[in-house]
Amino acid sequence: MDKELIRVEDLEIRYETDDGIVYALNGVSLHVEEGETLGLVGETGAGKTTLAKGILRLIPSPPGKVVGGKVMYDGKDLLQLSDTEMHKIRGNAISMVFQDPMTSLNPVMTVGDQIAEVISVHNPGLSKEEVRERVIAILAKVGISSDRIDEFPHQFSGGMKQRVIIAIALACNPKLLLADEPTTALDVTIQAQVLDMIQNLKKELGTAMILISHDLGVVAQTCDRVAIIYAGRIVETGNLHDIYHNPQHPYTLGLLESIPSLTKNVKRLNPIKGLMPDPTDLPPGCPFAPRCNHATAKCSEAVPELREIEPGHFSRCIRTFSEGERK
Amino acid sequence: MWKYILKRLLMMIPVLLGVTFLVFFIMNMTPGDPAAIILGDQATPEAIAQLREELGLNDPLLLRYVRYIVDMLHGDFGESYKNGISVASQVLDKFPNTAILAICGIFVALAIGIPVGIISARKQYSALDNVSMVLSLIGVSMPVFWLGLLLSLLFALKLGWFPSQGMGSGFLPLLRSLVLPAITLGTGSAATVARMTRSSMLEVIRQDYISTARSKGLSEKVITKRHMFRNALIPIVTAVGLQFGHLLGGAMLTETVFSWPGLGRLMIDSLNSKDIPMVLGSVLFMTIMFSFVNLFIDIVYAFIDPRIKSLYKKSGFKKKKAKGVAA
Numbered sequence: 001m002d003k004e005l006i007r008v009e010d011l012e013i014r015y016e017t018d019d020g021i022v023y024a025l026n027g028v029s030l031h032v033e034e035g036e037t038l039g040l041v042g043e044t045g046a047g048k049t050t051l052a053k054g055i056l057r058l059i060p061s062p063p064g065k066v067v068g069g070k071v072m073y074d075g076k077d078l079l080q081l082s083d084t085e086m087h088k089i090r091g092n093a094i095s096m097v098f099q100d101p102m103t104s105l106n107p108v109m110t111v112g113d114q115i116a117e118v119i120s121v122h123n124p125g126l127s128k129e130e131v132r133e134r135v136i137a138i139l140a141k142v143g144i145s146s147d148r149i150d151e152f153p154h155q156f157s158g159g160m161k162q163r164v165i166i167a168i169a170l171a172c173n174p175k176l177l178l179a180d181e182p183t184t185a186l187d188v189t190i191q192a193q194v195l196d197m198i199q200n201l202k203k204e205l206g207t208a209m210i211l212i213s214h215d216l217g218v219v220a221q222t223c224d225r226v227a228i229i230y231a232g233r234i235v236e237t238g239n240l241h242d243i244y245h246n247p248q249h250p251y252t253l254g255l256l257e258s259i260p261s262l263t264k265n266v267k268r269l270n271p272i273k274g275l276m277p278d279p280t281d282l283p284p285g286c287p288f289a290p291r292c293n294h295a296t297a298k299c300s301e302a303v304p305e306l307r308e309i310e311p312g313h314f315s316r317c318i319r320t321f322s323e324g325e326r327k
Numbered sequence: 328m329w330k331y332i333l334k335r336l337l338m339m340i341p342v343l344l345g346v347t348f349l350v351f352f353i354m355n356m357t358p359g360d361p362a363a364i365i366l367g368d369q370a371t372p373e374a375i376a377q378l379r380e381e382l383g384l385n386d387p388l389l390l391r392y393v394r395y396i397v398d399m400l401h402g403d404f405g406e407s408y409k410n411g412i413s414v415a416s417q418v419l420d421k422f423p424n425t426a427i428l429a430i431c432g433i434f435v436a437l438a439i440g441i442p443v444g445i446i447s448a449r450k451q452y453s454a455l456d457n458v459s460m461v462l463s464l465i466g467v468s469m470p471v472f473w474l475g476l477l478l479s480l481l482f483a484l485k486l487g488w489f490p491s492q493g494m495g496s497g498f499l500p501l502l503r504s505l506v507l508p509a510i511t512l513g514t515g516s517a518a519t520v521a522r523m524t525r526s527s528m529l530e531v532i533r534q535d536y537i538s539t540a541r542s543k544g545l546s547e548k549v550i551t552k553r554h555m556f557r558n559a560l561i562p563i564v565t566a567v568g569l570q571f572g573h574l575l576g577g578a579m580l581t582e583t584v585f586s587w588p589g590l591g592r593l594m595i596d597s598l599n600s601k602d603i604p605m606v607l608g609s610v611l612f613m614t615i616m617f618s619f620v621n622l623f624i625d626i627v628y629a630f631i632d633p634r635i636k637s638l639y640k641k642s643g644f645k646k647k648k649a650k651g652v653a654a
Contacts, residue, residue: 053538056542083547084546086544087544087545088544089544090541090544091542091543091544092544095542095543096542098535098538098539100535103534103535103536104535104536104538104539105536105539106536106539106540106554106557106558107536107632107633108557108558108631108632109553109554109557117545118543118544118545121543121544121549122544152633152634154633155637168539168543169542
C-alpha cells in the first residue's frame with residue numbers, strides 16, 4: 001500500500017485564448033500510492049479536469065499549454081515521453097472516466113467494439129475471439145449482460161452508458177484510474193450503484209484512483225485521502241480524518257459548512273460568499289483572501305506556501321485553526 | 328426499412344407530376360412556334376397551321392398536359408419534334424455517356440476533396456489549411472466552362488496530351504477523352520466536398536467521445552479514421568450525393584465545352600430548337616435520377632448511423648395513419 005504510484009510536481013497549465021491567458025493550474029503537486037483513492041475536490045473551474053487531462057496529456061493544444069512541472073510515473077516523466085510511448089500508457093496503465101456518459105461514447109460504434117478496441121490496441125497478440133471473450137467478461141463485471149454487446153450507445157440508459165465507460169477504462173487492468181466526476185450526470189440512485197461498483201472493482205483489481213468530485217459526501221464515502229483544489233492550486237491535503245475533523249484552510253471550512261446537515265436544525269444553508277477569482281486575472285496574494293472571513297493584510301501580499309500542520313496534513317494558509325476558532 | 332423505401336418511392340410521384348407540370352407550362356409560355364421551327368424558314372402559313380393541328384398544339388394547354396401524362400403512364404414519352412425519334416430511346420441512348428462522365432467526375436471530387444478536407448480539419452488554421460481553403464473557395468466560385476476552356480487550351484491544344492472534343496471509342500481512347508471533362512467536373516465538386524468535409528470533421532473533433540478515444544491509447548490515425556470520419560460522414564455523403572445527382576442529370580456546360588454526347592447537350596440542343604417533348608423527357612429523366620440518388624443517400628445514412636436506422640424502422644405506414652386520424 002505504501003509504494004508511490006504517481007507523483008505530480010508543480011504542474012502548470014495555461015490556456016491561451018483570445019480573451020487572455022487562463023491560468024488553469026498554477027503549480028499543483030500531489031501523489032497517489034498504489035491501490036489508494038485520492039479525492040480531488042473543488043468547485044467548477046478550479047482546475048480539476050485540467051489536472052486529470054494534464055496527467056494523461058489530453059489537454060487540447062492549442063489553446064492548452066503545459067508550462068512546467070513533472071508527472072512522474074514508473075520512474076519516467078510522462079510529460080517527456082514520445083507520443084507512441086504515451087499511447088501505451090493511456091488506457092493501459094492509466095485510464096480515465098469522463099463526466100458525461102451521454103456524449104463520451106462513439107454513437108456509431110457498438111459498445112462491444114468500443115471496449116474491444118482498447119483491449120486489442122494494448123494486447124496486439126490476442127485473436128478476435130479472445131478479445132470478445134474479454135469484452136464479455138468485463139461487461140459482466142460492470143453488470144451488463146453479454147447479449148447487449150452488439151448494441152449501440154443510444155440503446156443504453158445514462159447509468160448503463162457510464163458502466164460501459166467504466167468497462168472501457170478498466171478493461172486493461174490499469175494501475176491508476178482518473179475518474180472525472182463519474183456520477184455527476186447520473187440520478188442519485190444510480191450514483192450510489194455506480195460508486196459501489198467502482199469501489200468493488202477497484203478493490204478487486206487493486207487499482208489506485210483519483211476521484212474528482214465537488215461532492216464532499218461522495219468523497220467521504222470512497223476516498224482514503226483528500227486534496228482540496230482552489231484556483232489551480234492545492235489548498236489543503238490530508239487523510240479523510242484530517243480534512244473532515246480538523247480542516248485547516250478556510251476554504252475547506254467553507255465547503256464543509258455549506259453541506260446541509262440532517263442532524264442540526266438549520267434554517268438556511270451557509271454558502272461561501274463571493275465567486276472564485278477570474279483565472280485570467282488572479283490576485284497576487286492568496287486567491288481565497290477576497291472571500292475569506294479570516295483574511296488579513298498579509299494574505300494579499302503573496303501566495304502562502306503549503307505548511308505541514310500534522311504529519312501528512314498540509315494547508316496553504318498562514319493561520320492554524322484550533323477547534324474553537326473555526327466559526 | 329422496406330416500408331420506408333416504399334414510402335419514399337410513392338412520394339416521388341407528386342414530385343414528378345409537379346416537375347412535368349412546371350416544365351410543360353414554361354415551355355409553352357416561351358415565345359416561338361414549334362411548328363414554325365420544325366418546318367423552317369420557307370414554310371407557308373398553311374403548312375404551319377396544318378402541322379399545329381397534327382401536333383395538337385391548338386388544343387387547350389391543360390388538355391395537352393393531361394394527354395401527355397396519360398401517354399407517359401403508358402410508357403410513351405412522345406417523339407422528338409426535330410427528328411421524329413422516340414424521346415425515351417434518345418434519352419436512354421445518351422445516358423450511359425453522361426453516367427461515365429459523372430462517375431469519373433465524382434471520383435475526382437472524392438479523391439481530392441476528402442483528403443484535403445480531413446487534413447485541413449486536423450491542422451486547423453495552419454498554413455496548409457488556409458491555402459487549401461482559399462483554393463477550394465476559388466474552386467467553388469470558378470465557372471466550370473471557363474476551367475474547361477483553360478484545361479482544353481493547355482492540355483489539348485498546346486500540349487496535345489488529351490483530345491479537346493468528343494468521346495473516344497475503345498477503352499484507351501475513351502479514357503483519354505474522359506480526363507479533361509472529368510477534371511473539369513470534379514474540381515468544382517471537390518471544392519464543395521473539401522469544405523463540407525472540413526467543417527463536418529471540425530464539429531466532430533471537439534466531441535467528448537474523441538477524448539475517450541484518445542484516453543484509450545489509440546493512435547491519431549485510428550482516431551481520425553474510426554472515430555472522427557465515420558461520425559463526420561453524414562453531411563459529407565449528403566454533399567457528395569447532391570453533386571452526383573447534378574452530374575447524372577448531365578453537366579450541360581462541361582458537355583458543351585467538350586462536345587460530350589451526353590444528356591446535358593441533348594437538353595441544350597432541344598431547348599434551342601424548342602423541342603418540347605424532348606425537353607420534357609430529359610427533365611423528367613433528370614428528376615427521376617436525382618430522386619433516386621437522394622433516396623439512395625437516405626438509405627446509406629442508415630448504414631452509417633445506427634440511430635437513423637432505428638428511426639427508419641419506426642417510421643412505417645401505421646404511425647402516419649394513426650397521426651392522420653388523431654389530427
